[in-house]
Amino acid sequence: MAATRPVTIAITGAGGQIGYALAFRIAAGDLLGPETRVRLRLLEIPQGVRAAEGTALELEDGAFPLLEAVDVTTDAERGFDGVEHALLVGAKPRGPGMTRADLLGDNAAIFVAQGAALNAAADDAVRITVVGNPANTNALIASAHAPDIPASRFSALTRLDHNRGLAQLANAVDARVDELDGFAVWGNHSASMFPDVSRTTARGDRVTGILGARLGGPDGVREWLVDTFIPRVANRGAEIIEARGSSSAASAANATIDHVRDWSLGSTGTTSAAVRSDGAYGIPAGVFASFPVHAIDGEWVVQEGFEPDAFARDRIDASAAELVAERDAVRALGLL
Ligand code: NAD
Numbered sequence: 543m544a545a546t547r548p549v550t551i552a553i554t555g556a557g558g559q560i561g562y563a564l565a566f567r568i569a570a571g572d573l574l575g576p577e578t579r580v581r582l583r584l585l586e587i588p589q590g591v592r593a594a595e596g597t598a599l600e601l602e603d604g605a606f607p608l609l610e611a612v613d614v615t616t617d618a619e620r621g622f623d624g625v626e627h628a629l630l631v632g633a634k635p636r637g638p639g640m641t642r643a644d645l646l647g648d649n650a651a652i653f654v655a656q657g658a659a660l661n662a663a664a665d666d667a668v669r670i671t672v673v674g675n676p677a678n679t680n681a682l683i684a685s686a687h688a689p690d691i692p693a694s695r696f697s698a699l700t701r702l703d704h705n706r707g708l709a710q711l712a713n714a715v716d717a718r719v720d721e722l723d724g725f726a727v728w729g730n731h732s733a734s735m736f737p738d739v740s741r742t743t744a745r746g747d748r749v750t751g752i753l754g755a756r757l758g759g760p761d762g763v764r765e766w767l768v769d770t771f772i773p774r775v776a777n778r779g780a781e782i783i784e785a786r787g788s789s790s791a792a793s794a795a796n797a798t799i800d801h802v803r804d805w806s807l808g809s810t811g812t813t814s815a816a817v818r819s820d821g822a823y824g825i826p827a828g829v830f831a832s833f834p835v836h837a838i839d840g841e842w843v844v845q846e847g848f849e850p851d852a853f854a855r856d857r858i859d860a861s862a863a864e865l866v867a868e869r870d871a872v873r874a875l876g877l878l
């Protein structure tokens with residue numbers, strides 16, 4: 543639903559590469575639609591603030607009709623004052639050879655402080671999207687430090703993994719991405735994630751059937767999933783770091799836009815987001831795990847009706863166990 547009043551949106555890490563890509567998409571109306579005016583708060587640390595100020599100058603030069611105001615700040619409570627959306631991007635990215643969990647030591651403290659600042663300053667209706675890695679566990683940390691904000695208002699980005707899976711699958715079955723439905727990514731935004739095609743359809747037909755006809759039946763499909771599709775999606779972030787020399791930026795910003803737009807305006811069909819588990823599908827309650835979801839009336843709703851077989855169960859359990867281990871590591875650091 544388009545708002546007639548301006549909506550205030552904070553982007554943390556606005557001087558970084560994802561923040562730069564995000565700000566212009568939001569100013570152009572890609573997030574909340576062509577009728578909703580926006581006010582941007584660009585939050586940075588002192589080392590990044592000049593870059594964010596530069597972004598603010600360029601935003602002004604864009605003469606975006608929907609952009610009402612841009613404020614740059616290093617003060618989190620000021621940055622989050624009255625915000626309805628907070629996009630928590632600001633965090634260190636990984637380099638070649640690192641896992642995202644290696645970032646916990648550096649990044650976890652950021653989300654302690656930002657959870658507390660959101661709790662103190664954000665609008666009652668705030669929705670918080672965590673992008674900075676390790677995104678799932680950072681969402682857990684921020685939520686734990688914002689006791690007055692319902693945990694359902696926090697989610698972490700696995701839409702990029704979802705989009706990556708959709709694109710690979712569309713190629714494999716000669717369909718357009720918007721002809722696919724029922725695809726979902728489970729678990730952690732890490733190499734353990736499980737991209738699940740079991741309920742995916744292309745133009746109404748099961749993709750497992752389409753692939754089976756091309757790959758010699760169910761065994762051929764299983765082999766393709768294990769050897770090609772799952773590792774390609776799960777390791778795409780590392781593939782991009784190898785190719786670009788830095789981590790994904792425009793595709794990450796695009797996925798963030800998709801995630802927040804669906805959350806606010808409603809989704810069509812199944813998508814993926816990391817939300818706080820209530821124990822659904824056997825994923826331990828409390829961790830932020832990626833589920834098949836849709837968005838209704840501004841809430842993520844975990845989709846019912848998936849029936850993970852033994853193959854899926856093993857992978858979902860392994861990714862959930864990794865999330866539990868990350869939670870325990872954060873507890874050991876005294877941050878939960
Ligand atoms: P970047 O280094 O280009 O930018 C990060 C920015 O955050 C920097 O300008 C830095 O000054 C700022 N920053 C650091 N601490 C901050 C704080 N406390 N408050 C405000 N700003 C702060 O990195 P990037 O490429 O934009 O990536 C940002 C994060 O997003 C990384 O952790 C990266 O791994 C993650 N990421 C996640 C996904 C996903 O799908 N979840 C995808 C891509 C990247």
Ligand code: LMR
Pocket residue numbers: 635636642675702778779780782783789790794
């Ligand atoms: C991605 O998936 O591209 C990001 O999480 C960046 C990374 O570290 O892989």
